[in-house]
Amino acid sequence: MNLYKYVSDEINKILGFDVGLETPKNRDFGDFATNAAMVGAKAAGKNPHELANEIVPKLQELNFIENVTVAGPGFINLKIKDDFILNNAHAPEHIATQHTLNLDLDYGSYNIGKALHIGHLRPIVVGDTFNRIAKFVGHNTKLYNHVGDWGRPMGLIIAWILEYGMPKNANEFNKIYPASTARAKEDESWLNNAREITAQLQSGNKEYTKIYNEFIPISMSQMNETVQRLNVLPFDSIMGERGVSEYIPETQKILENTKILEQSDGALVINVRNDNDNAPMPPLIFKTNTGANSYAAADLAAIYYRNKTDKPDEIIYFTDSRQTLHFEQLFRAVKIANITTAKLTHVGFGTITGKDGKPFKTRDGDVASLSDILDTAETAVQERVAESKKHLNDKIIQQIALSAVKFNDLIHDVKSDYIFDVNAITSFEGRTGPYILYTAVRLQSVLNRSNDVKITKPEHHNLTTEERNLLIQIMDFEHMILNAFENRAPDMLANYTYDLCQLANNFYHNCPILRDDINPEIKAGRLYISKMTFDTLATAINLMGLEIPSEM
């Protein structure tokens, strides 16, 4: 049961108007509180306490209410009956919403030429979890990986290959783009050559296409390998810039029909400025002066394509917040040309930084690759396991390491930068992924040991404070997950899960379950609560794309 919604609905019904229901930070006040008396006082011409005293008797009639009190400046605090909590708490199930939305989610954005690096971590991890959340609350999603496989980097790579030959493996391939970029910085003719090659590739040059088709698979298979380690759901479409470029002519026609394409210094641009803009708003470049398609053209064509094939209600992009201006321009252009009526959303991430507050680099000063980061975490787990003289297999070590990296990523507010401190996330003490998994493993261990006891809902069970708090948290899952979806904020899920684990460990310590001196009735009640807790935790862990190890 969604306790919050139930209580809120019942109160609104009995009072005849909608009140704002809150859960007090301090549990001593009660399970729920409303500020209705304070909000309504002025309009009613009464003081908050007077008004509160009129409301209280009505609320006392509700059969699930233990007591109602007025406190502070006029808060009305409610306490829910224990029996009601025990009888209505259950582990979360998929939610069937009345308004199922078709959502196109865009994240990942591999770049051909560059191995996946730390900058890909957040979009993929957060995007994946958001996808799982969206499905959990009843929406349809389609996952797009808008691969960067058609822009200037292709020209730079081809130019290099023309001179030095085809790379033999992924490692060799990875060196090409940085080398060619460095050369372009010093040598303008090299850059111009690459730009020219890019334009010709895009218009079908056979020689370049042949080279292109050879290195693309090398790069893609390497990136797919890395992503598989992240345990994320597969993309539905990896149609990248090249794939959507097929739709650029149709998109261009729409833009021409609406007469918004303009010539400017040899380029084709769309003016997206607004009269009340007080910020610089450069035009969106559709085609460059060499005739190459810009990334904006690919983005426009992608929206055109998705609108046609998916009829999405909303397209959500998960990228670095440095692209905010680009998406603002893009969304304006879409609106002007009326390419789709779908809502367009950009979720912009902060940067992952080192301790110095600058973008995270390895000790050598290079951008850390995603696989390096996972390797580092796995090594740290291995050391930790060795210290504690345990023996865990490779799979478990990977599961624990991944939980450390992903949970740390998910728990941060997406908008803000966060510091990637290898030591902190691999110490595994406190608020970490391993803590979450450990809690689940212990609960599972208790459940496994209780084979002879049937786990059913007890007729009656006197709740301890720990049990009560835990059950209320479980009953808050649905409310939380709906909020996480609405706010595009998977960090709400991560924070909730951590709180759940704290309460679960609290319960575990203070409420012995299988010990011999515990009577069978209490044992049954606590097993019931343990099972529900485990199921809730397992759901949360699954939504974060993590796995519960068989032991730890």
Add this chain to the structure above:
RNA sequence: GCGUCCAUGGCUCAAUUGGAUAGAGCAUCUGACUACGGAUCAGAAGGUUGAGGGUUCGAAUCCUUCUGGACGCGCCA
């Protein structure tokens, strides 16, 4: 220069989107029935929420000025 975002104990992050006594983790100190699994749990200490002003019953949250930082501002993606 213009714009966007940010600033919360020594450190890393929360705060139900305007609610009550600002909560956790790390680090520090003290403890836990001879471990239903100690990667755990309990307690102590640590705060004028960057600074000033304003809005109202009520501000970390909204407005404003300032300070400090990150990022962005036409042919890169």
